[in-house]
Amino acid sequence: MRLFVNRIKSVFISYSKEDKALIASIKMIAGSKPYNLKPYKIATQHTSVAKSVKRGFKESNERLEYLGDAVLSVVVAEYLFKRYPFKDEGFLTEIRSRIVSRDSLNNVARTIGVPQIVRYDKKRKTPNSHKSLFGNTLEALIGAIYLDKGFKHSRSFILNKLLKPHFDIEELINTTKNYKSKLIEWTQKQSKSPSFQHLETIDKGHYKEFIMEVRIDDEPIAKGHGLSKKKAEQDAAREACLKLELEEQ
Amino acid sequence: MRLFVNRIKSVFISYSKEDKALIASIKMIAGSKPYNLKPYKIATQHTSVAKSVKRGFKESNERLEYLGDAVLSVVVAEYLFKRYPFKDEGFLTEIRSRIVSRDSLNNVARTIGVPQIVRYDKKRKTPNSHKSLFGNTLEALIGAIYLDKGFKHSRSFILNKLLKPHFDIEELINTTKNYKSKLIEWTQKQSKSPSFQHLETIDKGHYKEFIMEVRIDDEPIAKGHGLSKKKAEQDAAREACLKLELEEQ
CATH class of the missing domain: 1.10.1520.10 (Ribonuclease III domain)
Incomplete structure (x- = not known):
């Protein structure tokens, strides 16, 4: 009405x-x-x-x-x-x-x-x-x-x-964006060094979930999870790109 | 139809x-x-x-x-x-x-x-x-x-x-839930000790925003923001309670 x-x-x-x-x-x-x-x-x-x-x-x-x-x-x-x-x-x-x-x-x-x-x-x-x-x-x-x-x-x-x-x-x-390469590229420009750390593996019964953390100059930036360590790294890198606002560069 | x-x-x-x-x-x-x-x-x-x-x-x-x-x-x-x-x-x-x-x-x-x-x-x-x-x-x-x-x-x-x-x-x-007390109570039960760290003050022109971090046994758990340090602490504590799944206890 x-x-x-x-x-x-x-x-x-x-x-x-x-x-x-x-x-x-x-x-x-x-x-x-x-x-x-x-x-x-x-x-x-x-x-x-x-x-x-x-x-x-x-x-x-x-x-x-x-x-x-x-x-x-x-x-x-x-x-x-x-x-x-x-x-x-x-x-x-x-x-x-x-x-x-x-x-x-x-x-x-x-x-x-x-x-x-x-x-x-x-x-x-x-x-x-x-x-x-x-x-x-x-x-x-x-x-x-x-x-x-x-x-x-x-x-x-x-x-x-x-x-x-x-x-x-x-x-x-x-399309899976390659966030990891993007992050590495950016850290190199900044003369910093990134590293990935395996934090945890969660047993979900019929599958496992991996938690990875990305650090820049040893400072934890973001965590990611996925069904493989590689996927968890990508997820952590994506999260880091978002936090660092690298998305639009 | x-x-x-x-x-x-x-x-x-x-x-x-x-x-x-x-x-x-x-x-x-x-x-x-x-x-x-x-x-x-x-x-x-x-x-x-x-x-x-x-x-x-x-x-x-x-x-x-x-x-x-x-x-x-x-x-x-x-x-x-x-x-x-x-x-x-x-x-x-x-x-x-x-x-x-x-x-x-x-x-x-x-x-x-x-x-x-x-x-x-x-x-x-x-x-x-x-x-x-x-x-x-x-x-x-x-x-x-x-x-x-x-x-x-x-x-x-x-x-x-x-x-x-x-x-x-x-x-x-x-009602602002007192997340800080909840977190302190929990850490005491676990024989751990929480601390709050002031990370940053962001000048927003007509007001300031404070960023605080809560740590448990020196490990960063969560960050919070607010218009005063106290509010930012509460916000960080709320975030920590969520991460630690203390919400329903």
Whole structure:
């Protein structure tokens, strides 16, 4: 009912030039015009340009990003759940995390035109400060679509405008990024030396799980687990790359 | 359409005695009868009693738990988002994690009668092996409701049967568990000694964030952050309690 009222209302509002441009962009990205423009305006507003609305509270897109992240998670979860009926939850979790990773969300966001609608303080830009800007804005946009049009609509946006056209899931499954080489390369540049330590083998009955730790100059950085020492090393290296923020380099 | 067909079908199926009991329990817990019983049967089947269905793949409730966890997350996210319009995403994330914590899901699951419907191998029970059994089954049940009746219905189940009757959100916000005392108590029992180390102060412009590390017998266990050293210590202690699985003791 609320959605219906917003839909009717939206016909009678007269918009500013700026708003009209945003509406056109949203239509291009999401496939249909907003009913209620407000959440989209917030979604495209980075914290660097957000204004205080109440006792120091800034209305930036970070709250919507939190909401959109959850919506994205459940839609991808269901999609993988149904597509792979004989794969266990470890597999589903891993593939989902590759789909919603910062790297891939940033890439998709760039492709579908998010950079053209996000407003942020370009003067404050440093190499790191806006690293996830586009991916985060895409999540906020999902949050806005959810608030504006409900679950079904946001589910169909995620499946038909993001997941199916921009992800090759089979390739994602078969590609194992070589995090270990990436980490070793980085440590060499920093004149540091990495090492891998076998911490534990857990007997799981019908299989064994290995826990490996990666250290840099003997300082423990991250742990990883896997069904072989090699896989556990890769997992630890992946975790270390994330912690050290090497993902986008 | 699919839901409608299942609804019609469900009227004509003749169920076994066991199935009828499960249907009655689901009705009691969820407020309405299943359309399609199959996902509920899987949801109430712990991996310890799961049978192989295909090349070693066991149909246990773990996949549904993964799905239900995502559905729960988005519903709680939206609820908090709307209830606290002037709170930032850090607050929303923290309160959500308290709501969906292992402890609280286990408690709610016990209260609403999940122990009566879950099937698991009682012989294999060790103090730790079934620690999260009821909470996990509750998540799997949410997954089953989602598959059987869709998003709206599972959202209303979560809000009206779990969140509103079983959580006092205001209390949850105001109660800060004293994780530090819990950790100190535990280490004393183990004749070990804990210490807290200030690692870093991050200048965030208008405020500072402190990073503290907790060590047990000089071995780093966990890190925490907060707006004061005391808060960062609590956060590190909370993280350590989770890692050491002290949460339910």
